Amino acid sequence: MSILKFHCRLLRCVSKCFNSPTISYPATKHSYTNLEKPEDPLTEYTNMKRTIILDLDETLVHSSTQLPGVKYDFMVMVKMERDIIPIFVVKRPGVTEFLERLAESYKVVVFTAGLEDYASQVLDKLDKNHVISQRLYRDSCTEVNGKYVKDLSLVVGKDLRSALIVDDNPSSYSLQPDNGVPIKAFVDDLKDQELLKLVEFLECCDSYEDMRDAVKDLLAN
Template sequence: MSILTFHCRLLRCVSRCFTATTISYPKREKLEDFQREYTNTKRTVILDLDETLVHSTTQLPGVKYDFMVMVKMEKEIIPIFVVKRPGVSEFLERLGENYKVAVFTAGVEDYASQVLDKLDKNGVISQRLYRDSCTEVNGRYVKDLSLVVGKDLGSALIVDDNPSSYSLQPENGVPIKAFVDDMKDQELLNLGEFLECCYGYEDMRDAVKDLLA
């Protein structure tokens, strides 16, 4: 059992043991009403791309790749082979039912936009930010979440395999194991369960505190 599944189940069990003032997690059909009780702004999940949703390589991967994109690098067109993380299509559809979904990547737009076009056939992702939107800190690309949600940071979480990417707002970060070629990986399934639990929090950053406690 992953840490995401464990915490989600633990929170459900605890909620049954307290009075009505304690958080109880609503069924899926109740999520929209429950959300409006806390905020007029739709909650936002910001996703990293590489090693979070997909793994990309210029060499043939050790597993079957899902698609290929062609990217210009130093005046040469290079093929990029892309392997989708298991469950990514279902995860995006599930997430889009209740959240605004954005992707914030340190990848260049020429590459990342092609990958997202193929990955998000149903248009779940409503906002895309690329390397040129990152802030460079000590030679690293850092993602400022205020570019997505403004000052309403309590309404958003970022999922990223690299914690330094959200170092400007670490309290909003949900870590995820980096994906390369493990086709039995279930991180997105477990993440989906955790994100449903986040509706029980007025400030989504408190969900992260409980997750990492």
Template sequence: MSILKFHCRLLRCVSRCFTATTISYPATKHAFTKLDKLKDPLTEYTNTKRTIILDLDETLVHSTTQLPGVKYDFMVMVKMEREIMPIFVVKRPGVTEFLERLGENYNVVVFTAGLEEYASQVLDKLDKSGVISQRLYRDSCTEVSGKYVKDLSLVVGKDLRSALIVDDNPSSYSLQPENGVPIKAFVDDLKDQELLNLVEFLESCYAYEDMRDAVKDLLAN
């Protein structure tokens, strides 16, 4: 049973019903030469640090209540109804470097549709260096047509030009689709390089007055 099914059984509801459309990010920074990164992350456009909001499940990690087909990185214990269930967690390749590099210039926030009891334990183990400055869980999501949607204004207020969200589920950022950076869902591909490829693009977004324009340029190519 995957962690998504675990959440659904616990709350007796469906949290993810969608077909994701993603793009593959180029494997080198040369694809982003037109996005020359500024030296100072506090640009002329803003006097505050910009924000990258990250999904958790299938973006940074994959979790399952059964032993996965690959070596898992750690385990957390979560109470489900009257049982204490082990949850096995596989980290997406490159996630540690990804977080560290983002943390050099950005406020890093995790916004997950997962339950706090589960997700907080995973983040404690995943973020040993304390890069993540804010965590939002399922209770912060807005339910729209039976789906959990993440309202980015809860994180950055009205300044949506200064934030992007990385999520494998496009419906999660349907309230602010221009701010969404799609990523392929991760399950158990230990050769996956999506995060390390994506970080090159995210580091380049500081060159834009409005980071949503960087996403437009990327998707247009």
């Protein structure tokens, strides 16, 4: 068993680091409520699986109307006005393993500011094993000062302690900033390892009574 997994199970510490210079996992000495992970993924507080809400573009994939500088993984056809436009999609490295590991402990939701015609096609190809249980698109966003903002209460109601959102754009979760887990935007770095590092952090978060406390520890270091 790795040192990280040992601490996740016994001490529920967050100890590994992002490559991003502004985000790192703390070797925490903070005071927080730690819970033993139950035998099943149901929490004793809500009796429901806790929720990880994921952005799509620049978090899980990068899409472009132009051929990317690296090999693309698949293409979708999207209607724009009177034309049908090809969209080239590059998957972030590790995205398949990331989704499958998350689904073992969490309800996995994708909340994107992308239009449904585009995003639904991408998710159909990305989520071959159907681990994403809910999808929300631009029409579910709230427009604030000309920006699309994602209201997490549409997914989890008032129980915001049981959910986190992963997004490369902090403005997207400005209504509930304490629930936001920032991630470096992905474009075409095929050596990117952010998702596989992030999943180890998220696998520890469900041991917190309030998952927002895990984010506080993350951002404090």
